[in-house]
Amino acid sequence: MQNVLAYLTLFFTVLAMQAQTDTSTINVDSAPTKYQQGMQKAFQLWQENKSWEAANVFERIATAEPDNWLPPYYVAQINVINSFTEKDGIKLKAQLDKAQDFINDATAISKDNPDLLVLQAQLYTAWIVFDGQQYGMTYSAKASELYNKALVLAPNNPRMILAKAEWDMGGAKYFGQSIEPYCKDIQRAIDLFATFKPAGEFYPTYGEERAKQIQAESCK
Amino acid sequence: MKISVIVFLILLFPSFLLAQTTVSGTVTDNKGMPILGANVYLEGAYDGASSDDNGKFSFETSEIGTQILTVSYVSFETFKLTDDVSKMKNLKIVLRDDVNSLETVTISAGSFSAGDNSKISVLKPLDIVTTASALGDFVGALQTLPGTTTVAEDGRLFVRGGDANETQIFIDGIRVFTPYSPTTDYIPTRGRYSPFLFDGITFSTGGYSAEYGQALSSVLLLNTIDEPDQEKTDIAIMTVGAGLGHTEKWKKSSLSLNTSYINLAPYIAILPDRNDWQKPFETASGEAVFRQKIGDGLLKIYGAFDTSNFALTQEDINQPEGVRFKLNNQNFYTNASYSQMLNDNWSIFAGGSYTYENTKVGIDETAIKDVENSAHLKLKLKKHFSNRFKLDFGAEQFITDFNENYDEPNFAAKLGFNNNISVAFTEADIIFSRKMALKLGVRGEYGELFKEFTLSPRASFAYKTGKSSQLSLAYGDFFQQPENEILKFTNDLEAERAQHYIMNYQYAANNRIFRAEVYRKKYNNLVSYNDEFPDVNSTFTNDGNGYAQGLDIFWRDNKSIKNVDYWVSYSYLDTERKYKNYPIEATPNFANTHNLSVVAKYWIDDWKSQIGFSYQYGSGRTYTDLNQPGFLQGKTEGYNSVSLNWAYLLSQQKILYFSINNAFAFRNVNGYQYANTPDANGNFARRELRPAADQFFFVGFFWTISDDGKDNQLDNL
Numbered sequence: 001m002q003n004v005l006a007y008l009t010l011f012f013t014v015l016a017m018q019a020q021t022d023t024s025t026i027n028v029d030s031a032p033t034k035y036q037q038g039m040q041k042a043f044q045l046w047q048e049n050k051s052w053e054a055a056n057v058f059e060r061i062a063t064a065e066p067d068n069w070l071p072p073y074y075v076a077q078i079n080v081i082n083s084f085t086e087k088d089g090i091k092l093k094a095q096l097d098k099a100q101d102f103i104n105d106a107t108a109i110s111k112d113n114p115d116l117l118v119l120q121a122q123l124y125t126a127w128i129v130f131d132g133q134q135y136g137m138t139y140s141a142k143a144s145e146l147y148n149k150a151l152v153l154a155p156n157n158p159r160m161i162l163a164k165a166e167w168d169m170g171g172a173k174y175f176g177q178s179i180e181p182y183c184k185d186i187q188r189a190i191d192l193f194a195t196f197k198p199a200g201e202f203y204p205t206y207g208e209e210r211a212k213q214i215q216a217e218s219c220k
Numbered sequence: 221m222k223i224s225v226i227v228f229l230i231l232l233f234p235s236f237l238l239a240q241t242t243v244s245g246t247v248t249d250n251k252g253m254p255i256l257g258a259n260v261y262l263e264g265a266y267d268g269a270s271s272d273d274n275g276k277f278s279f280e281t282s283e284i285g286t287q288i289l290t291v292s293y294v295s296f297e298t299f300k301l302t303d304d305v306s307k308m309k310n311l312k313i314v315l316r317d318d319v320n321s322l323e324t325v326t327i328s329a330g331s332f333s334a335g336d337n338s339k340i341s342v343l344k345p346l347d348i349v350t351t352a353s354a355l356g357d358f359v360g361a362l363q364t365l366p367g368t369t370t371v372a373e374d375g376r377l378f379v380r381g382g383d384a385n386e387t388q389i390f391i392d393g394i395r396v397f398t399p400y401s402p403t404t405d406y407i408p409t410r411g412r413y414s415p416f417l418f419d420g421i422t423f424s425t426g427g428y429s430a431e432y433g434q435a436l437s438s439v440l441l442l443n444t445i446d447e448p449d450q451e452k453t454d455i456a457i458m459t460v461g462a463g464l465g466h467t468e469k470w471k472k473s474s475l476s477l478n479t480s481y482i483n484l485a486p487y488i489a490i491l492p493d494r495n496d497w498q499k500p501f502e503t504a505s506g507e508a509v510f511r512q513k514i515g516d517g518l519l520k521i522y523g524a525f526d527t528s529n530f531a532l533t534q535e536d537i538n539q540p541e542g543v544r545f546k547l548n549n550q551n552f553y554t555n556a557s558y559s560q561m562l563n564d565n566w567s568i569f570a571g572g573s574y575t576y577e578n579t580k581v582g583i584d585e586t587a588i589k590d591v592e593n594s595a596h597l598k599l600k601l602k603k604h605f606s607n608r609f610k611l612d613f614g615a616e617q618f619i620t621d622f623n624e625n626y627d628e629p630n631f632a633a634k635l636g637f638n639n640n641i642s643v644a645f646t647e648a649d650i651i652f653s654r655k656m657a658l659k660l661g662v663r664g665e666y667g668e669l670f671k672e673f674t675l676s677p678r679a680s681f682a683y684k685t686g687k688s689s690q691l692s693l694a695y696g697d698f699f700q701q702p703e704n705e706i707l708k709f710t711n712d713l714e715a716e717r718a719q720h721y722i723m724n725y726q727y728a729a730n731n732r733i734f735r736a737e738v739y740r741k742k743y744n745n746l747v748s749y750n751d752e753f754p755d756v757n758s759t760f761t762n763d764g765n766g767y768a769q770g771l772d773i774f775w776r777d778n779k780s781i782k783n784v785d786y787w788v789s790y791s792y793l794d795t796e797r798k799y800k801n802y803p804i805e806a807t808p809n810f811a812n813t814h815n816l817s818v819v820a821k822y823w824i825d826d827w828k829s830q831i832g833f834s835y836q837y838g839s840g841r842t843y844t845d846l847n848q849p850g851f852l853q854g855k856t857e858g859y860n861s862v863s864l865n866w867a868y869l870l871s872q873q874k875i876l877y878f879s880i881n882n883a884f885a886f887r888n889v890n891g892y893q894y895a896n897t898p899d900a901n902g903n904f905a906r907r908e909l910r911p912a913a914d915q916f917f918f919v920g921f922f923w924t925i926s927d928d929g930k931d932n933q934l935d936n937l
Contacts, residue, residue: 034266053270056259059292060268063261079294090322094295097320131731138419141449148450175828175871 035065039202042074051078062105069110070202076102077119083126092130099123114150115204118163121146143167158192159207161185166214173218183219186211244278245311247271247291255315258293262305281305295321297607317654319607324654325684329694329724329737331424332365343421351819352832353863353881355918358421359400359411362440363836364817366737366772366789367425370838370859371810373890373911375408376400379425380741381768381795381811382437385703386718389440390432391418392520392557395618397575397594401503401528402549406890407495407912412526412551414478416465417509419445425772426720426739427694430645430661430678431600434618436700436718436743444509444522448474452926456480459919460487473512480505493913496533496542503528517560524553531582537907538896548580569600569614589625592704594618612661613646622704633756635708639701640668647678655684667701669711674699688729694722702747710760717744731779740769746799754800766797766805786820806852807842809891814839832865832879846894846904860886873924881916888914 032040038061046054055078062071079099086092100123107116124139124146147164154160165185172179193208247258254275261268267281281287283305291299296315301308317323332343347361354360359377362368369378376384389399391413403409420443424432432439448467456463461482468475484500505526512519531546557571575594580587600614623636647661661678680694699715701707724737746764754760770793778785793813798805816837823830838859845854865879882888888911895905 038266052257056257056261056268056270059259060261060266063263063290064266091295093322094318098294138449145450171872175869177871 035061035068036201038064039070043202046078051082054078059102062102067109069106069113069116072102072106072109073116073119073204076100076106076123080119080123080126083123084129086130089130092126096123096126112153114154114157114160117146117150117153118160121150121163121167156192158189158196158211159204161189161192162207162211162214165189166210169214169218179218183215186215186219190215240280240282241284241305241308242278242280243267243289243305243308243311244276245309245313246275247277247293247313247315248275249296250314250316255293255296258291258296258315260289260291260313263288263290263300291315295323319651319654321654323687324651325657325682325690327657327659327680327682327692327694328690328726328735329427329680329682329692329722331422331428347819350821350830350832350865350867352834352865352879353819353836353861354834355410355879355881355916356415357410358413358415358418358442362421362423364787364789364819364834365423365425366735366774366791366815366817367438368791368815369793369811370815370836371841371890372838372859372861372888373406373408373909374810375403375410377438377440378810379438380739380770381766381793381797381808382718382741383808383810386435386437386700387440388432388435388438389442391442391522391555391573392444392571393431393441393569393600394555394557394571394573394598395434395596396553396555396573397592397596397620398551398553398577401526401551402547402579404532404534404545404547406534406909412505412553413442413524414480414507417444417476417478417507417522418442425737426741427678427680427696427722429659430647430663430676431612431614433643433645433663433665433676433698434641434700436698436716437741444520445476446518446520447511448476450926452924454478455923455925457921459917460484472514473510475511476509478507491913491917494535494910495912497530498533499529499531499546501528501530514558515560517558519558520556522553522555524551526551535907537893537905544582544584546582550576550578552576565604567602567604569602570598572597585629587625587627589627590704591623593621608651610649611646612649614644616643616645617641618643620704622708624708635756637669637704637707637711639707641701642666642668657682665699665715667715669701669707670714672714674715674717685725689725689727692722692724692726694720694724696720706747706749706754706760709754709756709758713747713760714745714762716746716762716764718742719744731777733774733776735772735774737772738770739772740767742767743797743799746797748799749801752801764797764799764802766795766799768793768795768797768811770794783823783825784820786818788819789815789817791815803851809842809852812839812841828869830867832863832867834863836861836863841891843891844894845892846898846906854892856889856891859888859890861888862886873926875922877918877920877922879918882914885914 038057042054042057042061045057055075058071058074062075065071076099079095083092083095086095103116103120103123107113110116121143124143127135128139144167147167150160151164165182169179169182172182189211190208193211198205247255247260249255254273255271256273256275258271259268260271260277262281262283265281265283267279267283269277269279271277285304286302287305289301289308291313293315295318297318299313299315343361351361351364353364359375362377363370367380371378374384377387378384379387389396399412400409401412422441424439426438428439448469451469452467454465461480463478463480465476465478481504483502488497488500503526505524507524510521527550529548533542533544536543553573553575555571555573557569559567559569561567573596575592577592579590596616596618598614598616600612603611605611618641620639626633626635643663643665645661645663647659649659651657659680663676663678664673666673676697676699678696680692682690682692684690698718698720701715702713719742720739722737722739724735727734743766745762746766747760747762748764749758749760751758770791773790774787776787793811795811796805796807818835820833821830836859840855840858842852843854843856844852848854861882862884863879863881864883865877868876870876889908890911891909892906893909898904
């Protein structure tokens with residue numbers, strides 16, 4: 001089963017790697033608060049490829065902002081992203097355990113949050129990429145369910161549409177089935193990205209480039 | 221002068237004005253090696269820094285007074301220091317290893333686990349169902365592990381020289397009293413429960429925890445799935461019957477149902493076997509698991525019902541017309557458990573099970589009706605003192621009410637017994653470091669039937685000998701009351717006893733696992749009797765005894781050959797015992813010296829297929845040759861069987877499955893039946909006991925319907 005599942009998952013490496021590319025443009029009308037300064041510093045470190053230092057800053061902010069789900073979300077996201085390329089099972093488990101702790105913290109603050117569900121699905125995907133044979137069966141079913149649920153919660157969020165379409169497309173390709181319906185979904189995601197406004201400052205915004213890339217690679 | 225000093229300071233250190241304090245120090249591990257990238261910060265403030273490659277950190281803060289300094293780094297325990305900020309200078313912080321890490325030693329003596337993320341699992345959940353020889357029976361898959369003996373005509377688990385009754389099965393920690401479908405001689409049984417409702421399996425071949433008792437040799441622990449992934453419907457169409465399953469999810473609860481109907485009549489009509497079936501095997505079964513979250517707690521209710529019947533005439537050397545045998549069985553099992561974290565340190569588990577079994581057997585003119593009502597209640601508390609010290613304690617009660625009506629044309633009897641066993645147990649888990657762990661437990665049992673109290677100490681210890689290797693030791697005392705077949709005749713006995721001594725070496729790295737285990741098991745107080753078969757007039761005593769010792773080796777590798785995953789198990793067993801009606805100490809007929817299993821799975825991407833192979837070898841088993849002096853002195857030829865299977869994914873949700881057991885049709889003889897009386901030459905005639913059929917073929921089609929169109933039943937095969 002290894003290969004069946006590896007295909008499903010390689011995409012996510014790329015997807016997740018791109019997770020935060022366009023967050024540096026923040027309008028600060030008044031003097032920035034400590035929170036804003038901290039978040040900006042973290043994103044800046046991340047863009048300088050110092051992702052672990054960025055995670056440390058997010059973690060500090062998380063303790064100072066116990067009611068904000070974004071700092072723990074980003075701590076978890078960095079740990080998940082870095083796990084995709086981790087080959088050492090011991091380190092991988094330690095990182096994903098840490099990511100899980102922070103997803104749990106974030107979920108306690110913000111329930112039924114589609115971005116957290118997608119991140120949870122990506123965490124499972126990291127396990128599948130590491131050892132598809134061992135984790136593929138259980139975790140791909142769990143991930144599928146999370147993508148479904150995220151889309152139900154946010155049916156017009158282009159990121160949720162993209163995440164589910166990409167996941168489903170992988171399976172359809174492998175079995176030689178038509179990917180047409182998923183291409184339609186991706187087109188719809190691209191259309192929605194054009195007018196997409198994040199719900200607030202520092203909210204996740206990734207996905208548009210990835211959607212265009214998939215369209216270029218698979219849907220022409 | 222004074223003023224100018226201050227001005228000078230202000231000019232040099234502008235932060236002086238803001239009353240900044242510097243927090244500084246180094247972070248190392250317990251060997252003094254610096255830790256790079258540790259997160260050092262004041263809790264609740266934004267102030268902090270990451271340690272550099274010398275483990276050094278330094279940052280400034282405007283916080284004053286008492287603060288909490290936190291130092292965290294992945295795979296180490298988080299360090300916290302509460303002190304006045306002004307004193308947080310040149311700190312020397314030593315982080316302790318997080319013992320939840322995979323690097324931490326695990327107590328592996330005696331046990332194999334499947335499907336647990338956190339530990340080294342020998343079997344994966346899929347293996348239970350994709351092993352070629354297993355035919356979807358979880359017991360069949362476990363028979364490819366070392367420590368088990370191939371007793372092909374029986375189907376149950378025989379562990380390390382113990383008979384099948386010495387292994388107990390638990391679902392969610394609660395005992396299953398009647399785990400196997402009843403069958404007749406020479407027709408192997410199967411586990412009653414479908415593997416797909418379970419996601420964790422631990423198989424212990426000795427030295428297990430004080431939480432489990434009433435098993436001399438082995439325990440098999442099955443855990444039902446806590447939360448199903450998605451709603452789906454499973455349809456199975458097979459050459460031997462059909463199955464239907466459905467899972468429904470709600471916000472805080474879920475229900476899984478699984479039903480199946482098996483009828484061997486069409487199969488036997490096409491491929492007749494050695495038995496003369498009047499009514500081929502037919503069974504209908506249903507299982508359900510309901511789960512409900514209640515606050516932080518989880519309630520699980522499991523129920524299973526099955527009814528089966530068959531009738532046949534079996535060859536018998538003493539009865540030229542054969543022995544007529546028919547069976548009708550109804551079994552109901554339900555199990556409910558509730559677990560909850562009470563607070564950060566305490567958790568509670570409470571559960572109970574109830575079994576009702578009604579079996580009607582007819583052997584020629586004899587009719588036997590057995591009714592068993594059994595229950596198990598259990599309460600367990602766990603106190604988590606720290607990651608390094610945990611304490612479990614609990615109490616349980618086993619209740620059995622067994623009744624038998626025995627009717628022959630000229631004789632009738634009513635037999636039965638009531639048995640209550642009360643138990644208390646406690647166990648401590650101590651992790652000294654990532655290298656060393658100890659588990660100490662004790663279990664006390666009071667059996668009402670015998671008015672007897674027994675005390676069983678248990679201990680196991682593990683030490684990490686290298687990065688990927690470890691050594692474990694285990695010792696334990698185990699007590700078990702005699703089986704129903706004995707208790708229905710007498711209650712003037714004591715519990716049977718076994719002592720286990722186990723040493724285990726394990727090496728696991730890069731998807732390869734090697735395990736070697738040596739053990740010695742001592743039996744005392746085994747029940748013996750003075751007749752060929754026990755009956756009301758037999759004299760029963762506890763003067764039997766015996767031993768089993770041997771070596772078990774396991775090797776699994778899914779790295780070396782691309783797309784191939786294989787494992788090899790070898791067991792060497794030396795055992796003798798004197799029990800039942802044995803005149804002398806002898807090797808019982810369910811034990812043999814050498815057992816070998818080779819299982820391989822090959823994934824062919826282009827064909828979207830998985831091909832499975834399994835080879836089982838068991839050296840000859842003993843039998844009593846009536847034409848020679850002695851007892852259990854003969855030995856059969858070895859047992860050989862190669863099984864093959866092929867799972868083909870038609871699409872994501874449709875699977876076609878073929879399997880064949882004993883593909884090369886090896887001729888296996890499990891034993892001999894001798895005539896009761898010698899012929900004219902004083903010679904006892906004999907007949908070979910062979911499997912009802914040498915080979916078994918299976919074709920199935922499995923279809924899953926789910927919202928996401930992804931899931932399939934590969935894990936049910």
